[in-house]
Each structure stands twice: as structure tokens, then as C-alpha cells.
Amino acid sequence: MKKLFPMTAHLLLTVIWLLVALYMIFLYAPQELTMGEVQRIFYIHASCGWTAGTAYGLVFLGSVIYLWRRSPLADELAEAAGEVGFVFCTCVLVTGPLWAKPVWGIWWTWDARLTLTFVLWLLFVAYLMLRTYVANPARAAVLAAVVGILGFVDVPIDYMAIRWWRTQHPQPVIAGGPASGLEPRMFLTFIISVGAFHCLFAYLVRQRMGLAKGRRELGALRRALATHLSGV
Amino acid sequence: MNLYLFLAFTACWLIFMLYAWSLSRRQAHLRRDLEELKSQIHDESSPKNPDK
Numbered sequence: 001m002k003k004l005f006p007m008t009a010h011l012l013l014t015v016i017w018l019l020v021a022l023y024m025i026f027l028y029a030p031q032e033l034t035m036g037e038v039q040r041i042f043y044i045h046a047s048c049g050w051t052a053g054t055a056y057g058l059v060f061l062g063s064v065i066y067l068w069r070r071s072p073l074a075d076e077l078a079e080a081a082g083e084v085g086f087v088f089c090t091c092v093l094v095t096g097p098l099w100a101k102p103v104w105g106i107w108w109t110w111d112a113r114l115t116l117t118f119v120l121w122l123l124f125v126a127y128l129m130l131r132t133y134v135a136n137p138a139r140a141a142v143l144a145a146v147v148g149i150l151g152f153v154d155v156p157i158d159y160m161a162i163r164w165w166r167t168q169h170p171q172p173v174i175a176g177g178p179a180s181g182l183e184p185r186m187f188l189t190f191i192i193s194v195g196a197f198h199c200l201f202a203y204l205v206r207q208r209m210g211l212a213k214g215r216r217e218l219g220a221l222r223r224a225l226a227t228h229l230s231g232v
Numbered sequence: 233m234n235l236y237l238f239l240a241f242t243a244c245w246l247i248f249m250l251y252a253w254s255l256s257r258r259q260a261h262l263r264r265d266l267e268e269l270k271s272q273i274h275d276e277s278s279p280k281n282p283d284k
Binding site: 036037038040041044045048084087090091094095098099101102200204207208210211214215218221222225228229 | 233234236237239240241243244247248251252255258259262263265266269272273276
């Protein structure tokens with residue numbers, strides 16, 4: 001992967017893509033009539049939300065493959081996606097209230113979408129705590145994989161929450177039926193933003209996987225050295 | 233610029249920068265550990281090592 005798409009090229013692509021997205025958010029997309037300028041939060045809020053969903057999807061995939069094949073690479077992917085996904089989910093929970101306050105008049109309400117997104121954030125926290133506090137790495141990987149698989153149930157319910165129930169959170173503007181939709185320039189800006197945040201996510205996951213691989217190799221070297229020393 | 237818009241974008245980029253900083257710190261720590269281990273292995277395998 002590093003040979004096919006070097007990290008420097010990936011970083012460069014991410015920076016350019018993010019700059020294009022920022023240009024489109026502030027200068028290309030038209031101002032929304034009802035909410036005004038504050039609606040531009042939508043582009044980062046929803047992009048981070050979609051990326052957090054992708055992250056948990058990768059946690060699920062990596063966990064299933066790890067439990068099935070005991071592949072260290074799958075475990076490293078799940079761990080990296082879990083950690084980076086937590087960062088994106090935190091951004092969703094920070095930008096959401098900052099958009100809600102001027103539009104709804106409240107910072108937060110316990111409606112289905114908001115509550116399920118908060119539960120998703122707690123699942124990321126639980127996943128990372130298991131990784132940190134279970135002393136045996138193999139046991140931590142198995143337990144985390146189980147949480148990763150069971151917790152994935154939250155993702156489709158969170159996605160469908162605004163379709164199934166009446167919520168304070170707005171109804172879907174993408175794939176929400178014939179009455180939904182975005183102005184074409186807003187839609188293009190949103191798609192470019194989602195792409196840019198996914199590119200950033202992929203870059204951070206690759207970096208985090210490199211760290212996990214390095215730690216695994218360091219552990220193996222330490223064990224080999226300890227064996228060598230005990231044999232001398 | 234709207235205050236909430238400014239705060240949302242600032243907070244978001246701050247979170248990403250904090251994470252990137254934490255990641256680079258951990259990577260630097262790992263590189264240091266690897267260097268230490270390499271020099272330890274070098275010392276152990278060196279024929280001049282009086283312990284051997």
C-alpha cells in the first residue's frame with residue numbers, strides 16, 4: 001500500500017482536498033435562506049458524522065476478520081479505525097450543539113438521533129478503554145472485537161433514526177425520499193466535503209496502523225532479545 | 233463571521249490537530265524505543281563486549 005500510494009502523496013492529496021472543500025463551503029455554496037451563515041456548519045458536521053459511521057463499519061469489519069482468522073492486520077485496522085473514528089464522532093458532538101443553539105434555541109435534546117450518536121461515541125470510548133486497560137493484548141483484542149461487532153448495531157439504527165421517528169434533528173436531506181434534497185451547489189459542496197474528510201480519515205488510519213505495526217515489531221524484538229539473553 | 237460558525241470550525245480543526253499531535257508524539261516515542269533496542273542488541277552482539 002505504501003508503495004502504491006506513499007504517505008506523503010496521501011498527505012498532499014488530503015491537504016489539497018480539504019482546502020478545496022473549505023473554499024467551496026465558504027465561497028462556492030450559496031447561503032441558506034432560513035438559517036443564514038450558520039448553516040455552513042452542516043458541511044463539517046454531516047461529513048464528520050458520515051466518516052464516523054464509516055469508521056465504525058471498519059471496526060466491525062476488522063473485528064469480524066480478526067475473530068475469524070486471528071489476523072493481526074485486521075486487529076490493527078479495527079483498533080486504528082476505532083481511535084480515529086472516536087475523533088470524528090467527537091467532532092460531530094461538538095459541532096452539533098454549536099449549530100443547534102442558534103437554530104433550535106437549545107444546545108442539546110435527548111431525541112433519537114442525538115441520543116444514538118451519543119451512544120455511538122460511548123461505544124468508541126468503551127472500545128478504546130478495553131484496548132487500554134485489559135493487560136493481556138490477545139485478550140484485549142478479542143474483547144474489543146466482540147464490542148466492535150455488537151456495537152455496530154447502533155450504526156444503522158442511528159442512520160435510520162430520522163427516517164423512523166419524528167425527531168428534533170432535521171429530516172434527511174440526502175436519500176430521504178422525494179421531498180428531500182439539496183440545492184445542486186450545496187450538494188456538490190457536501191459531496192466534496194465528505195470525500196475530503198474520508199481522505200483525512202484514511203490518512204490518519206494509515207498513520208495509526210503504522211504505529212500499531214511498529215509496536216508489534218518492537219514487542220517481538222524485545223521478546224527475541226529476552227529469549228536470547230536468558231539463553232546466554 | 234457568525235460566532236457559532238467560527239467556534240464550530242475552530243473546535244473541529246483543534247480536535248484534529250490535537251489528535252495529529254498525539255499521534256506524532258507516540259510515533260516519536262516508538263522510534264526512540266526502537267533506537268534504544270537496536271543499540272542494546274548491537275552491544276549484546278558485539279565481540280568486544282566483556283560480558284560475553
